[in-house]
Amino acid sequence: MQKVKIKKNDEVLVTQGRDRGARGKVMKVFPAEGTAIVERINLIKRHTRANPSQSVQGGILEREAPIRLSNLKLVCPECGKPTRAGRTRLENGAGVRSCKICGATFN
């Protein structure tokens, strides 16, 4: 299985699909599905029905739908550029991700 290099709270760039070119923050990753929820990306409209007994108003609710990880590119927190994250092993043995552009390391 492919190692997930995109994590929660990462900033990502959408490289494919309707929201191509947009950036957003990762809210949740689903490693088994290979998808993630990204804030304000891949929004779907859900029509909700009014429910008087619970005083719920009917209407259109917008929410994020999962987007494939392969359609996302990590944005480096240091240089702000879309990058491919590499793996770097620190002297203490901990594995961190690293930016292929500026060389910054981050978790």
Ligand SMILES: [Zn+2]
């Ligand atoms: Zn960088």
